[in-house]
Amino acid sequence: MNIFKQFFKSLYSPKDIALFRFQGIGKTILYIFFLTLLSIIPSSYFLSTALIDGVNTARESIEEDMPDFTIENGQLSSEENRPVTINKDGFTIIVDPTGAVSEKDLSNEDNAVALLQNELVLVAGGQDQVHPYSMLGLNLTKNDVTQLLTNLDSMMGILVPVMIVVIYLFSSAIKFVEISILAFFGLMLKNLAGRNLQYRHLWRMAAYSVTLPTIFFAIMGALQTQVPGGFLIHWFVSLLMLYLAIKEIPKPTVKE
Known part of the structure; x- marks a missing residue:
């Protein structure tokens, strides 16, 4: 059975998942890489788009709306x-040489860059990072920042693929x-079901048991829909699929 048929069977058939325990380890590893590739497509797309749009938006905002400044x-x-605030496409840029704006004033921002009197504040997803200019050793002007963003934009054809590869490798790991953890729980499930299985069999079965929740959450990611209790749902469905697959294996014959 090729990898695509295995993929579709793993979405709904514990019986087929049970049969996959006999295949070579190399094919199972290949399937995991394939499944991971499918799972990161939505997140990679949105992250790449956000990065490209963010750089373009920042460059345009700095060129058109931001006052001249110097960090020295x-x-x-x-x-x-006075403080200057620029809101564009859900992204906020603040320039404040007066000291009127502080880090606490950015607590309600989701995505923002703030050039404050003595520090740079980056806000992404509601989480802020503060970097004092003195520690960064920054000596910049508005033109320097504009040129930096222009250079960064021209490198997106390299940076985005590299970023996706890093995400893919990390997600695969x-x-x-x-x-491996799911297969460990499988040792307890096979005892509960009274089946004679080794860890290597359970590991192969676990690789296919995660297919359904992995694809479900990939689809939810593509729809940009948050699933409450997603972590617990993912593990519950994976364990359930593995247990149902274990139940499909015949019980060992008891000799009289």
Whole structure:
């Protein structure tokens, strides 16, 4: 059975998952890489799009709306004597050489970059990071930042594929760990079901048992829909599929 048939069978057939326990380990590993590739497509797309759009938006906003500024000797200076806030496409840019805006004032922002009097504040997904200019050793002007973003935009054809490869490798490693843990729980499930299985058999079965929840959450990610209790649902469905697959294996014959 080829990898695509295995994929579709694993979505609904514990009986077929049970049969996969006899196949070679190499084919199972290949299937895990294939499944991981499918699972990261939505997140990779949205992350790449957000990165590209974010760089373009930031560059355009800086060129058109941001006042001239200079960061020198650990302090921001500008001809503006008041804070300047730019909101564009759900992204906020703040320039404040006066000290009126602080890190706490950014607590309600989801995605923002703030050039404050003495520090750079980055906010992504509601989480902020503060970087004092003096520690960064920054000496920048508006033109320097614009040129930096222009160079970054021209490198997106390289940066985005590299980023996707890193995400893929990291996700694959996580998937292998997940399957190994699931197979460990399978040792308890096979005792509960009274089946004679070794860990290597359970590991192969676990690799296919995670198919349904993995694809479900990939689809939810593509729809940008948050699933409450997603972690617990993922593990519950994986364990259930593995247990049903174990139940499909005949019980060992008891000799009289």
